[in-house]
Amino acid sequence: MSPGAMEASTANRRWIYAERPEAALGPEHFAFGQGPMPVAQPGQALLGVRAISVDPAQRAWMKAASYRPRLEPGEVMAAYGLAEVLESRTPELQPGDIVEGDFGWQDYAVASPAQVVRRDKARSLEELVGVLNITGLTAYFGLFDIGRPRPGETVVVSAAAGAVGCIALQLARLAGCRVVGIAGGAEKCRWVSEHLGADAVVDYKAAGLQEALAAACPRGVDVYFDNTGGDILEAALSLMNLRGRVVCCGAVAQYDQAAAGQGLKGMPGVLIRKRIRMEGFIVFDHYARRSAAEAALCAWIDAGLLKAPMEIVDGLTNAPQALMDLLKGRHRGKMMVRPS
């Protein structure tokens, strides 16, 4: 066995979260290195990471505690992903099984059965990491459980070219709503219109966001699915109909900046005048119905009614750049890193 091969089989490439960002995320906040190959103890399995989910929430994890403790420098960078069971010391997992979990930015991990969820190998890795995972389920539960759209209502989705947005927008269309997407730049807007089937699209990078959104929503806004916060949220709030619902899903406009910004204007007056419900949620709270939601999503996918656009970045070394690109909105649909 050559020294090179020896190294390949005993080393685990990984990215360490090295330094907490004060403002925009940069390469300096991560350190690439190799750790020892993890060893499965009795009751554990050795996993080879096959797909790493790239999520705006990762930036939020660096910033503050949330539904999970804050990430601390020195830890392997956290990330959801899919892995293949390579060796197993538990009867609950078999070599060749595909499992999901928080395996981080690395080639290998060990986990006990309680730390992973076995997935259906009949679906592709892309589907399993995207539309049938946090991304698609966030769109599903956020739209249906929090937004509760009714046929004929107007649903506005921000970051409509993004991973969650592009699913939420299509689901609202399938629910019989008039759907308006907000995205950045003419090219993305065209894609949201032509590829995803939005009834109207607004480019938030062009001048006159408020006026453009008003023109795109001649009957006002019944459900606003907010992935951005900030100015876009303010513009949408001003157009809400009576008893409108604001789905607080994400605030990507605010993750990658230093301070909390100016504050949301018009609050809480606009909620009172229009009897608006504004509600935050975390997808995991709804996981008791995960399998029902996945079944619905699979049926739409298999019938050709729901597209699950993917952007695949090859190579673990490109993970930090992928996350930086995601935060800058340089993608369409769900982004994943294929480690090797």
Add this chain to the structure above:
Amino acid sequence: MSPGAMEASTANRRWIYAERPEAALGPEHFAFGQGPMPVAQPGQALLGVRAISVDPAQRAWMKAASYRPRLEPGEVMAAYGLAEVLESRTPELQPGDIVEGDFGWQDYAVASPAQVVRRDKARSLEELVGVLNITGLTAYFGLFDIGRPRPGETVVVSAAAGAVGCIALQLARLAGCRVVGIAGGAEKCRWVSEHLGADAVVDYKAAGLQEALAAACPRGVDVYFDNTGGDILEAALSLMNLRGRVVCCGAVAQYDQAAAGQGLKGMPGVLIRKRIRMEGFIVFDHYARRSAAEAALCAWIDAGLLKAPMEIVDGLTNAPQALMDLLKGRHRGKMMVRPS
């Protein structure tokens, strides 16, 4: 008949809304005068106004359209109230009936049966204008329908010495919750504690609101009943528990000022992290269940479990000062003007 008596019976004292306030409300925004005695047409009744409700919402009506069109200078100042039927040209109303409606700041009005609601003369005018009217029903529906408190939860009420707040606070106590009132000044705080039975009270005019509220809520906040907006809302939001509910009832801190202020910080991030529901409401949307709510309120009142504190201002001429005092928080409980 003397000229004086003649004048008394043919003239209708009234306050005209004279000028839109740019900032704080002052006497210069109203003009006192006398109009002709209104005459009931067929299908109408002549009413003598007996009790005028003083509400923070009146300041909001001057500012912008809401659930009612914006008040325009030149109109009789709008106000809910109770009146006695003096003469009737409709079989649906009898002299001596007590009715409620928007009769404005004046001694007499005419109305058709559709414009008024007949009330139970067995209850006092004070109860009928306060706890059994918009004030008490706003507390009732806001707390139970929007806040949905559960026994043992912590409920925080701002403007707890105010008309809606003092009912909401007592209802939360009756619902088995730990109740924390926020009020301005040591004397009001003592009253909220001793007279209304709050478990803890926070003086928002003292230094360290955030710390004091945190100390008063050792198990966090499950329901925040917001009558104020502004800094108090921000402080409460930061202490919300997972799946907390913010009842957006009023924004009295913001009615009587020129601009919309700084904006609410931390939005929408705090809603997402804590899965908070923040919801505005208007009491009238819930009036289908008004009689059930009134029956519940009457039962608590008659059992001595619910106090309905009143502040009665005598004389129609004092109406503008009463509203100004209300906006400055110089009152406890429900304020009404007794015209003569």
